[in-house]
Each structure stands twice: as C-alpha cells, then as structure tokens.
Amino acid sequence: MKISKVLTAYATQDGDGVSISRIPGFDGKYLDPFLMIDELKSDDKKDYMGGFPEHPHRGIETFTYILKGGFEHRDQMGNKKAIKAGDVQWMSTGRGVMHSEMPLADTVDGLHGFQIWINMPSLDKMRDPRYQDTTQNSAPSFTNTHGVTLKALAGSWQFESETLTSSLQGLAANALLADITLPAGKSVHLEPLSQQKVMIYIHSGSIITSDDQTIPAGKLLILEPDSNINITSEQGAGVLVLAGDPLNQPIAHMGPFVMTTQAEVQQAVRDYQNGEFGKI
Known part of the structure; x- marks a missing residue:
C-alpha cells in the first residue's frame, strides 16, 4: 500500500454549535472529488443537540452515515426520515435543497456519524435535486472467516468472493464508500480500485500500514493511484474507504454553496434570498 499524504482532522463547530472533527478539501489539492469529511463523535449531548437547523445547499452531494445515535432529516422535497445507526443517506443537491438534520429525541447513548461532501461536475450542478437512503434497503455487508467486515455504503465492492452492491448508486465522480471493521490482530487486503482517488479515514482504534506505521483515529490516508489496500490492527479498528475520480475543475465555495x-455562488445567494430554494 502506497501512501502519498496523511491529513489530520481538526476540531471545529458547525450548525447550532455541533462539535465535529473536520478534514476540509475546498482548495481542491488533496481530496478532489471530495470536498469535506466531517466526523461527529460524542457521548455528551451538549456537543450535538443543537443539530443543523434549516439551511440550503447547491452544487454538492451530501453523504451521511450513522454509526451510533441518529438524526431526523427533513427537506423541501417532502422527505422526512429518521436516519439511525447503520443507515446511509445521500442527497444530490443540484440546483438547490433546503433541509434540516436534528438529533433524534430518543438518542441516549451518544452520537457517532459522518457527513461527507462530494463535488458535482459543473454541468450537473443545476440539475434537479435527488434524495435516497438505506432505511428500507440496508447497506449490504460481508464478514469473512477472520471476522473482518466490509459494509458497502455506496457503489459496488468486491470483498474476497463476495460482490456487495449498495442501493446507493450513481454518486458524482464515480464515488464509492465502504466501512471496514477489523477485530484485534486481524488484517484486510483489497485489490486496487478503478477510481484515481482512494482514501482511508480511521474512525475507531488504530491501524498498522504495510510499512509498519501505526496510524491512530482521526487521520486520513491518501493513497497513490493504483495502490492496493493492506492494513492490520493490533487493537481493532474501524475505517472508511472513500474513492472517486477527481473532477479537476475550479471550486468556488461560500458556506453551503x-x-x-x-x-455562480453569488447567484446562489440571490436565489436563496429570493426564496427560490423553497421551505421545509
């Protein structure tokens, strides 16, 4: 496994005072086609109970994955869904979405989840919005004889002899996402993916790379193109694998746009101020 860059998540806040760990990529240097990886992880309600009240988006795809706890999603398209542990949600915002994400009232054991932003090709940024989640069709997973589990969050994955196909297909930039759980003392090997950008985010425990580096949680490994994935964990670990094809296009960013x-960003602001994004 060949690593070209290691990035570290930093603590910040978003929404109504929600504490998060963030790896931003709005400069297009390292994450393209991904724009941002936010991890929400706390057992203290005051870190997340403010949630994310009603707000707009344009020009991106938001990808939400919950490991513990949950949010209620609402949007102007009429979707109202409880996204709970194990669920995945994908929203291709296109020309505009208004939505909110508020913690579920019955969340008692903390919150652990992700919101990941994927950039959209410039030609698609003004298409109609799309919404999909896995609440009725769970993300498929397979556990091998060593207890290593791969959960296909989006796209199709080959794990040993199993082909795992998520119900979430057609993400921008050919993006794929998976969650891999390694028990203590176990390893996982994946052949190179076809996407040119492949990254590994450690969200639990720590891993040991093929060159004997120990990498703790909160780190993002950016792999060289055509690299395989070969990691081990002494204490056990959970990692997200993110893959996509860089768009190599200019990025103009202002808040949710x-x-x-x-x-185009200034037009998005005017459209929002004029009420063209609708209401929940």
Whole structure:
C-alpha cells in the first residue's frame, strides 16, 4: 500500500454549535472529488443537540452515515426520515435543497456519524435535486472467516468472493464508500480500485500500514493511484474507504454553496434570498 499524504482532522463547530472533527478539501489539492469529511463523535449531548437547523445547499452531494445515535432529516422535497445507526443517506443537491438534520429525541447513548461532501461536475450542478437512503434497503455487508467486515455504503465492492452492491448508486465522480471493521490482530487486503482517488479515514482504534506505521483515529490516508489496500490492527479498528475520480475543475465555495465561479455562488445567494430554494 502506497501512501502519498496523511491529513489530520481538526476540531471545529458547525450548525447550532455541533462539535465535529473536520478534514476540509475546498482548495481542491488533496481530496478532489471530495470536498469535506466531517466526523461527529460524542457521548455528551451538549456537543450535538443543537443539530443543523434549516439551511440550503447547491452544487454538492451530501453523504451521511450513522454509526451510533441518529438524526431526523427533513427537506423541501417532502422527505422526512429518521436516519439511525447503520443507515446511509445521500442527497444530490443540484440546483438547490433546503433541509434540516436534528438529533433524534430518543438518542441516549451518544452520537457517532459522518457527513461527507462530494463535488458535482459543473454541468450537473443545476440539475434537479435527488434524495435516497438505506432505511428500507440496508447497506449490504460481508464478514469473512477472520471476522473482518466490509459494509458497502455506496457503489459496488468486491470483498474476497463476495460482490456487495449498495442501493446507493450513481454518486458524482464515480464515488464509492465502504466501512471496514477489523477485530484485534486481524488484517484486510483489497485489490486496487478503478477510481484515481482512494482514501482511508480511521474512525475507531488504530491501524498498522504495510510499512509498519501505526496510524491512530482521526487521520486520513491518501493513497497513490493504483495502490492496493493492506492494513492490520493490533487493537481493532474501524475505517472508511472513500474513492472517486477527481473532477479537476475550479471550486468556488461560500458556506453551503459550491460552484465553479464566484458569479455562480453569488447567484446562489440571490436565489436563496429570493426564496427560490423553497421551505421545509
């Protein structure tokens, strides 16, 4: 496994005072086609109970994955869903979405989850929004004889003899996502993916790479193109694998809007102020 870069998540807040760990990529240097990886992980309600009240998006895809706890999602398209532990949600915002994500009232054991932003090709940024989740069709998973589990969050994955196909298909930039759980003392090997950008985010425990580096939680490994994935964990670990094809296009970013020019961002602001994004 060949690692080209290691990035570290930093503590920040978003929404109504929600504490998160973030790896941003709005400069397009390292994460393209991904824009941001936010991890929400706390057993203290005051870190997340403010949630994310009603707000707009344009020009991105939001990908939410919950490991513990949950949120209620609402949007102007009429979707109202409880996204709980194990669930995945994908929203291709296109020309505009208004939505909110608020912690479920019955969340008692803390919250652990992700919101990941994927950039959209410039030609698709003004298409109609799309919404999908796995609440009725769970993300498929397979556990091998060593107890290693791969859960296909989006796209199709080959894990040993098993082909795992998520119900979430057609993400921007050919994006794929999976969650891998390694028991203590176990390893996982995946052949190179076809996508040019492949990254590994450690969200639990720690891993040991093929060159004997120990990498703790909160780190993002960016692999060289065509690299395989070969990791071990002494104490056990959970990792996200993110893959996609870089868009190599300009990024104009202002808050919840990501377009390719500043003029497009300014138009998004005007459209939002004029009420063209609708209401929940």
